[in-house]
Amino acid sequence: MVLAKINTSSVFLVSGGGRGITAECVIRLAQKYQCRWILLGRSRIADAEPAWAEGCTDPADLKKRIMQAMQAQGEKPTPMAVQKQFNAITTSRDIRKTLETLQNIGSPAEYVSVDVTDLATLKEELAPVVDRMGAITGVIHGAGNLADKWIENKTEQDFENVYATKVQGLDNLIHCIPIGQLDHLVLFSSVAGFFGSAGQADYAIANEILNKSAHLIKLHHPECHVVSINWGPWDSGMVTPELKRAFARRGIEVIPIEVGTQMLVNELNARYHDQAQVVIGSPIVPPPADLDGELRSYRIRRRLTVEANPFLRDHVIGGNPVLPATCAANWLISLCTQLHPGYLFSSLENFKVLKGIVFDGTQAKEFVADVQEVGKTHSEEVHFEVRLWSEQDNGKIRFHYSGQVKLRQELSPPPVHLISKFATNSTKSGLSYYQDKTLFHGATFQGIREVLEADDRQLRVQCYLPSLNPRHQGQFLADAFNPYMADVLIQTVLIWLKEQHQSGALPTEIQQITQFKPLPFDRPIFALMETKVKTSTSIIYNVTACDEDGTIYLHLSGVKATISDRLSQLFGTLVSSHS
Amino acid sequence: MLKPLPDPDWLDVPRPTSPVCILTDDGSPMTTKLADSLTHQGWKVVVLSFPVTIVPRKSALSPGVERVILEDMSETHLQTQLTTIATRYGVGDHGRGSEIGAFIHLNPLFSFSRQAGLVYDVAERAIAKCVFLIAKHLKPSLTTAAQTGRSYFLTVARLDGVFGTSHEVNFGAIGAGLFGLTKTLNQEWTQVFCRAIDLAPRLDPEVSAQCILAEMHDPNLSLMEVGYSSQGRVALIAQT
The missing domain is CATH 1.10.8 (Helicase, Ruva Protein; domain 3)
Structure with missing residues (x-):
């Protein structure tokens, strides 16, 4: 397929192109291509x-x-x-x-005063212009109408007006100019369609129809470069300085005209020929809902199978997959964040592994989480008590995990701790520990890349995990809290114990997980593990994780692990205990 | 791009205090199946059927499931019928407008041959506007019901199960508008559980009903739209 490039003989028809943002886009494209323009608008020019x-x-x-x-x-x-x-x-x-x-x-450009929703007049007016300008090779449908109000105040006429300009307008344009003759078809849609937008129900409907129309046109005319652009708010006359400040507080960026128009030029590059829908700019989402004082309780069930959670095959102990403690933490945390959109995971306290879930065939099919809101402070913070249990065959309840989750509207700025700066020359590859079964973990969890330093008190490592396909993550998605990277941090203790000629260990308790930023995939993370208390049967340690700049992402404090020879055997090797 | 999602967890939702659920009739066995499942869950299901000029067939209904018919597509008639439903079947706190606790729109299957090209169907347009007006008039009921439990505004479209991104199925383009409506209501009515669902046209009615029920019990309030197809359960996200 030869992809058409825009040149001086290309003729673009642009609805809503006489003024405003669409006109700015036209001017930018004209600067690049000196192509020909037929601009449509409802306004008459005197x-x-x-x-x-x-x-x-x-x-x-x-x-x-x-x-x-x-x-x-x-x-x-x-x-x-x-x-x-x-x-x-x-x-x-x-x-x-x-x-x-x-x-x-x-x-060369001509302006035609015509309403795109009026097919007969549109046809009539276009014919002589096309005779003068040449056959149309591209269409930009930029026309739009707003009738912003809450749904209960909308009228049928609001729906008709907003719908007609966008959808009837497109339908009419492609009736006048068969898509088969078009090299380019650009639909100006909005983030209102992609994310929804309070006060713009009709506009969101119309824009979503444009979005899916672009996909359908791609189905029917794969040779046409069709794209529906979901624009965020532009820095134009429509956005007042006060609104801009309000947007900034909510993290909504406005698109500077220079930037937006250049984005459109880029979008028309043949490289993006098959991208039917793009989002440019921020969604206009309302701030998280205010917290009412009421404390609610929820009971939430989850069925667990190894098939639905492929990562479990990389966490096998003694022949059976075992749910990593960090995944259980993720379970507790994500239940809370899902109930309060817009709130972020801040900490998990007193996290206890009461009875880990082992997939040995006798495990329960369904697990139950009791999530209880125990505190809401100055509409910024929500505290939860979460307990996870299952019912055994004999009807008895077995508790698996418990902990207290804290969500906040904003997280404290991350502290800085330059772990990486202390790198030594005597680094050792982390992979050897997976090979010799000090670490029993399969590929999903093999994140310790380098052991930078180990002494009788602490261990410093460099970690890295490539991003994991969400299907592989199953029911434990690394959204609010990355359980795969967190597990890598937990693993540090096994290397330290091995270096101290000790047996294997598994975590049973974490006093506190504090998150400043979710741990990333695809990025080197440096971790410092410090031992606090060590007996012959247990160890308590802290782990701090930061990036190469020292920005701390996560801090684990009071991780308690049980040490036993038997674990080492189950991991697949016997660690020689010193005598 | 599509983001694969696991099956949703199941939130135990207490028996609604405003137990009338209005379900629009898509003229297929899916309405029958879903009405039965909802009845089984404790809902008083009222099926709202469109005029024959809009949806030619009416789904069969089991005993206990009520039917109210829209004779025309005017806003005034719609209002009358919604009031009829609330007064005839609502057992809630009368006078406070909390008789209706759930609205589920099943968009009829609009599927066209490849030769038909891009279709903006007149009947589908009328339905989209009607659902928009239903949202307008159900706002008091649904937001009031949300104060005492989970209330619902769900729209179920049949594009291709992957939000139109498959480029294989020539679905009716107007059904896509339902996603824009529902995502907007999710912002306007923060206490009402709003979700837009895209079901692949080939999904079996029984499976479809189970998917819808599962979505109604999803504890995840940050998810606004979800698709089901041979690719499993997915969300549409912007690639960064």
Whole structure:
């Protein structure tokens, strides 16, 4: 397939292209390609401005002159009538400016005043322009209408107006110009469609239809470069400085005109020929819901199988898959974060492995989590008590895990601890520990890459895990908390014990997991493991994990592990105990 | 891009205090199956059927499942029928508008031949507008019901089960609008459980009903749309 490139003889038809953001996009493309333009808009442009308006750009002054002119003609200058004339004059000016700019660039352009929702007139008006400009090779559907209000205040007419410009408009455009003749078809959609947008139910509907229309057009015309662009808010007249500040507080970025128009140019690159839908910019999502004072309890069930959780095959002890403690922590944590969208995992305290889940064929099919909200503080923090249990065949309850989860609207800024800076030359490959079965973990969990330093108190390692396919993560997705990287941190104790000629160990308790940022895949992480208390049967240690810049992601404090010879045997090797 | 999702966990939802569930009739056995499952869960199911000019067939209903018919697609008639449902079947706290605790829209299957190209179907457009107006008029009921339990606004479309990204099925484009509506309501009605579901047209009615029921019990409130197909359960996310 030969992909068409835009050149000086390309002819683009642009709805809503006379002014505003769409016109800015047209100008940017014209600068790049000097192609030909047919711009459509509902507004009429006056042939010439009345003499009294010429050169007057100050809004207040212009309005004053409109009033005077109306009075001179014996008309009553109501605020509405004045605004109408004012809009007509400024709109005409905007459109003329767009056309002038295009002319200066060397891009031939014509403006056609027509409503895209009116098929008959559209056809009629387009025919003579196409005769002059040449056959249309690309369409940009930028026209749109808003009727922002809450759903209960919407009218049927709001729906019709907003829907018609976007959807009927597209339908009409492709009725006039068969898609088969188009090299490019660009639909201006919105993040309102992709993420939803409070106050814009009709607009979201229309834009989602455009999004899926792009996919359908790709099905019918694979040769056409069709793309629906879900634009975030632009830094234009529509966004006031106050709104911009409000957006900034909520982490919503506005698209600078320079950047957005260049993104469109990039999007039309043949490289992205098969990308039917893109999102450019931030979603306009409301801040997380305010917390009411009520403390709720939830009972949430999960069925567990090894088949649905392929990673378990890389966590086998004594022949049976065992749920890693960090995955159980992830279970407790994600139940809480899912109940409070917008809130982030901050800490897990008093996490206890009461009876780990071993997939030996006798395990329960269903596990039950009792999630209890125990505190909500100044609408910023939610605390939970979570207990996970299953019912045995004899009807008795068996508790598996418990802990207290804290979510916060904002996490404290991560502290800095430069673990990596102390790197020595005497590093040892982490892989050897997996090979000699000091670490029993399979590929999913083989994240200790280098042992940087080990002494009788601590161990420093470099860790890394490549990103894991979500299907492989099964029911334990590394979203709110990455249990796979966290397990790698837990593993450090096994290397330390081995270096101290000790047996294997498994975690039974973590006093506190504090998260500043979720641990990433695909990125080197440095971890410092420090032993706190060590007896012949147990060890208590801390682990701090940071990136190469020293930014701390996670801190584990008071990890308690049980040491036993039997574990070493189960791991697949006997560690020679020193006598 | 598509993000694979595991099967949802199951939240034990207490028996709704506003137990009327309005279910639109897609004219297929899916309505029958879902109505039965919901009845089994403790809901009083009222099936709302569209005029024959819009959806030619009406699904068979089991005893105990009620049917209310829209004779035309006007907003006033819709309002009348919604009021009828609330007064006739609602056993909630009358006068507080909390009789209806759930609304589930099953969009009829609009599937076209490849030759038909991109289709904006007139009937599907009428349905989309009707669901938009239903949302408008059910807002008081659903938001009030949310104060005492989980209330629902669900839309079920049959694109291709992967949000239209398969480029294999010529589905009706207007059904896609339901996702925009439901995601918006999820922001406007923070206490109401809103979810848009895309089911592959080939999914069996029984399986489809189970999927919808499973979604209704999902504890995850950050998920707004979900698809089911031979690729499993998926979400659509923006690649960064």
